Amino acid sequence: MIRSRTSRLAAAALSRPRRQWTCPACLSKRQYSKQPEKREPPDHRKLGHQQELFMTSVYSPGSPIFLPNGARIFNRLVDFLRKQYVRYGFQEVITPTIYKKSLWAKSGHLENYAEDMYAVTGNKRASDLEGATGCCGTDHAKDEAAAEEEDDYGLKPMNCPGHCLIFASKLHSYRDLPVRYADFSPLHRNEISGALSGLTRVRRFHQDDGHIFCRPSQVEGEIKKTLDFVKTVYSVLRLGVSYRLALSTRPKDHYIGTEEEWARAEDSLKRALDASGMEWTVNEGDGAFYGPKIDIVLKDSEGKEHQTATIQLDFQLPKRFELEYQAPAPEYEARGETTDDPELLAHYGPVRPVMIHRAVLGSVERLLALLIENYDGKWPFWLNPKQAIILTVNTSDPVIEWADEVRNILLGNKKLEADGLPALESLSGQTGLAVDMDTTARSLGTKIREAHASGYGLVLVVGEQDAKNQQVSLGKERLGPLEMRDRMLRMVDTFE
Ligand SMILES: [Zn+2]
Missing domain, CATH: 3.40.50.800 (Anticodon-binding domain)
Structure with missing residues (x-):
């Protein structure tokens, strides 16, 4: 719109501030009151308290107590995932919370993770000692050691060893694979008490945990499916636009498996990442010593990044638990290759499956904290505890x-x-x-x-x-x- 000069001048005169006397003492106050109110970024701890979602207790630091409203949201998230498991071929299992020390020795946790674990001791030893006559003989000492061995447990920090036990409990043919187990068990990790906070730094939490046991030739397809799963879930949760993918590759010195195995695994992860159509970056040498991984890093409403979902290849646990399946031409099978040679195909033998750890939400508690802050407490209808x-x-x-x-x-x-x-x-x-x-x-x-x-x-x-x-x-x-x-x-x- 073109306006005449007179009307432009009139408009300019109107918009010009009128000179007005202001008492100097009031100036700062007036200026202050004109500032738009700066809103604090949403804090899941505050909102969680206001909406009666969860509480904490000095009697169990770091273990959130979900109140009825929070439990409703928690269960809806878990139910939603359970329904998707049918589509993605996961079978839910229910596994123990405590396992004997010997299992943690086998899985390598005792060696690498003991400080982050809780030890659990049965009370059989105490009653045995009470019944003892006070004799310090060798036999008694031996009994005591045996009882100690018998009664020493660890509270599980992850589900992987339990799922390896299930896989190892029966014979598998290459036709059975992939086998996919899902588990919502509570997990415990011994965070130092100073670091505990709300739903993000906790000692007790749940994962939408899953383990895939597959043939080497199936790795790429499984990773693709998992990335699709992540995309679907995050778009339903309206977290779709703001996450990125990062591939962590073989560490320089400390790693297990051969360079060739790593190269093959990293290549299949890269192909799956390319096929996802999303941008991804490489964290060179940042993989765990037992396998490369893909991290899904979410950006919250404040621009802060959070690692949520993870897809992790593991060469170690299948070896430690001596997992295997029967396949024709096992040498080819182990390299993810095929052959037409009828003589080779006639020979069956054991092959080590590839194990993939994967979680879509990651820690359900941590994701809930993100959702609370992302929605700023305004829940979409399907998750709203007050529908x-x-x-x-x-x-x-x-x-x-x-x-x-x-x-x-x-x-x-x-x-x-x-x-x-x-x-x-x-x-x-x-x-x-x-x-x-x-x-x-x-x-x-x-x-x-x-x-x-x-x-x-x-x-x-x-x-x-x-x-x-x-x-x-x-x-x-x-x-x-x-x-x-x-x-x-x-x-x-x-x-x-
Ligand atoms: Zn795992």
């Missing part, structure tokens, strides 16, 4: 009874039988939605304000007319409770 609340307009019996019935319909609770128990066929059909109710005798305006302030996704209202017409009000809309339920379930299904 809906039903507010009553008054406290009349028909209104309260109808509100209660609406809640039962939304929750999928069916009517009880005459004996007060639910009929067997009505036990299924629970929707898993989180629906609360406020039937207090306060004004509707107050109840609505409070519901919005405390983070409810949907605020439903029930009044006399609604009770009569068997409907609920959502803003200006009037809906039947079944229609409302279907809408909410659709929102959950589409990760709204």
